[in-house]
Amino acid sequence: MDLGLVLTGGGTRGNVDLGVRAEAAGFDAVYACEFFNQQTFPLLGALAQATERIRLGTGIASAFVRSPLTHATAAMDIDELSGGRMILGLGSGTRRMNQEWFGVPFSKPAARSRASSASRALRSAAFLRASAACRNIAESAQRE
Numbered sequence: 001m002d003l004g005l006v007l008t009g010g011g012t013r014g015n016v017d018l019g020v021r022a023e024a025a026g027f028d029a030v031y032a033c034e035f036f037n038q039q040t041f042p043l044l045g046a047l048a049q050a051t052e053r054i055r056l057g058t059g060i061a062s063a064f065v066r067s068p069l070t071h072a073t074a075a076m077d078i079d080e081l082s083g084g085r086m087i088l089g090l091g092s093g094t095r096r097m098n099q100e101w102f103g104v105p106f107s108k109p110a111a112r113s114r115a116s117s118a119s120r121a122l123r124s125a126a127f128l129r130a131s132a133a134c135r136n137i138a139e140s141a142q143r144e
Helices: 012-024 040-050 068-082 095-101 109-143
Strands: 004-006 029-032 055-058
Touching (some): 040 055, 055 068
Parallel strands (some): 029 055
């Protein structure tokens, strides 16, 4: 059984410390929460540099407040920084979070999730990975 911990250390520094301690205690994964006062991706970037083996996840990133491409590239950056330990979790959030905190309309979140954010983020990530692979091949060829 894998053990995961939702980071509730208050601020970013407290959560980084909590993530480091979770890794030392043998946890398998930590999950950053998104709220009006904290983004998940900067915290996970800091954790990627401060830890070595623990998996790093969003639990849950608000799908509708960023474009699918922004989610995909942020997740890819964390995945690269962490050596492949990123877990991307997307969710709709609540009506209040979307409309009042972020100024984003909120209607039919299940349909919107299926139709846009999750699938487009995955397609964007696949496209970006393929583009990066092609760029690496081209750079290798130029060096030879």
